[in-house]
Amino acid sequence: MLAHIWFGFFAAAFLAALYQWLAQDNGAIFGLLMQSTFDMAKLSVEISIGLIGVLCLWLGFFRIAENAGLIQVLSRVLEPLFVRLMPAVPRGHAAHGSMTMNIAANMLGLDNAATPMGLRAMQDLQALNPEADTATNAQILFLVLNTSSVTLLPVTIFLYRAQQGSAAPTEVFIPILLATSASTLAGLLAVAWVQKINLLDRVVLAYFAGFAILLAVLGSWLVSQPADKMSDSSSLLGNLLLFGVIMLFLGWGWYRKNNIYDDFIDGARQGFEVAVKLIPFLVAMLVAIGLLRASGVLDGAVWLLESLFSAFGVNTDFVQALPTALMKPLSGSGARAMMLETMNTFGVDSFPAQVAATMQGSTETTFYVLAVYFGSVGIKHVRHAIGCALIADVAGITTAIIAGYWFFH
DSSP states (O other): OHHHHHHHHHHHHHHHHHHHHHHHHTTHHHHHHHHHHHHHHHHHHHHHHHHHHHHHHHHHHHHHHHTHHHHHHHHHHHHHHHHHOTTSSTOHHHHHHHHHHHHHHHHTTHHHHHHHHHHHHHHHHHTSSSSBBBHHHHHHHHHHHHHHHOSHHHHOHHHHHTTTOOSSSSTTTHHHHHHHHHHHHHHHHHHHHHOOOTTSSSSHHHHHHHHHHHHHHHHHHHHSOOHHHHHHHHHHHHHHHHHHHHHHHHHHHTTTTHHHHHHHHHHHHHHHHHHHHHHHHHHHHHHHHHHHHHHTTTHHHHHHHHHHHHHOOOOTGGGHHHHHHHHHEEEHHOOOOOOHHHHHHOOOOSHHHHHHHHHHHHHHOOOHHHHHHTTTTOBOTTHHHHHHHHHHHHHHHHHHHHHHHHHOO
């Protein structure tokens, strides 16, 4: 599917350029298209190089936490919840630990570190699967939780904003937290309805209540701030939590008498490889999207959406961020490229760029995760996984737009 979409971008740009040349006598359009390909290819490499440092940093810290047993501790904390949401997975099964590590990596915003852990979790769950080519209830719930992607610390989005010169890279922290929470809740409710999971169980309600209280405290604290200070407060909280997590990882490893420096170096070695692997994907998508922008196709599509929303009396300032939302279920690199292109076009601290960044952090790439995770264990029949995951996507994107108006408009 992604190959067809990618080709469609080039074809649409070419047809739009032909129209401008033949109907509007604008022969210069092809020069603009070629210049766009060079500019976007250069930007792709610059972004990937800039990612090396942050990936080395966070993969190193995560390795410290893993070797110190912090992930295993977290697994024991979450196991009572998993046992009730996934009754077919028995206590003490290896899937609990691998699922916890994957979710923890997603919470920390370590997208590339989360994938191998997620594949391991899917393999552990497959060991309990009585029908090898059909997804189990536990596998579907795990996949939906992955696509909704509870991201508590979206460090890569902070980095992208910093690279583009944002005055406050972390000011999108609370909006992303609200959007990703809404996405996860919607996905969980959809799966629970289909699978008849009892979400009114006392243990499940206790976990939900704890998370809801946390969100309520954060929300009430922010609401109490003056409107012009809300973004500053969100940025302060994000920075405080980020550094607090770093100290937790380091302190736990030091307390366990591990060689935290060697652990960090061991984990950080992966950062360079991961960043380099991103270059081809970024080049492919940024060049294609740059052509859509240079040819006028993207502006035309946005104009159509803006006209549609205007006809219903809806404020349309968010429309320029919708390309990120439209690409998000299909391709992580495509959505990332859309977000970066919006930042590059309108300014990193513009309203469309802030909403696009919130959308980027609200959900995962549904079809990519589905293809990779289920494909890794040979599952062909995904049952209700796609429908529930798309419900989560819609909830996350809608909340991202609402949060954008609340915080930044």
